[in-house]
Amino acid sequence: MANLTTLLTTLISANHILHYNSVVDAYGHISIRNPEQTDQFIMSGNRAPALVSSHSDFVTYRISDASAVDPNAPQGYIERYIHSEMYKRYSSVQCVVHAHAPDILPYATSGVPLKPVYHLPGFLGTEVPVWDIETIYNATDIHDLLVRNVREGASLAQQFASPANQTAGTSSTPDRNVVLMRKHGFSTHGPDIQTAVFRAVFATVNARVQTDSTLLRNAFSNMAGRDIDVRVWGQSGMLLNNAFEPLTSQQAKAAEESNAGTVARPWGLWVAEVEANPLYKNNG
């Protein structure tokens, strides 16, 4: 990764881009692993991402327990354990995003699976797990759905491993790029800021497209005189099944690999968009 000063300036832009693209609102956060001290990570203190504006807005935390390195650090996000446990479990992860995007939330609440429905979100793969914090609560936990401690963060981080790898404890790279959090939101990660933001934005766009496609399809089934796609609707005009047709595993894998080489293009656009918007200040 680039040097720390450059990274922090990029991290300010990333906060703005996530807001501009409706991934975060007043809530949600993005962090990076400290490239100069890899057992630490850095994220904004307790403020809305759109309003992060300078390097002094960031707080450095220990990955071991998400405690602030500076004992006088300002108040941080409660859910920083989401970030610390991802860095602890997966050595290749350099950036983590957590948010409650309204476009994603239907898939964290309805039981309808989130699937990649076009090529750019191929990184979603064939299965996006839904982690339910309720299943790990003990008698003393606060049942507010927030990830409040190491145990809860570790349980979420575990879901980024495939079932075969979940007992391994640590590994280099997560098997999954996005995990939904039931009644709460989602988390994603990347080997750099740009990739993590790409995944957060396009997971959100995919959810919107999937929802629109599902609504359209169901409305269309009630329209008379339509030209039907018999692969989807059958000769009788009846839906062949109610499950959405996502990318195949082969399509998802190939699309993810192809798109990985193009992340700089949307990133350049997104930086220009937030720099042109007076809401966002980057004094980095």
Ligand SMILES: [Zn+2]
């Ligand atoms: Zn949250």
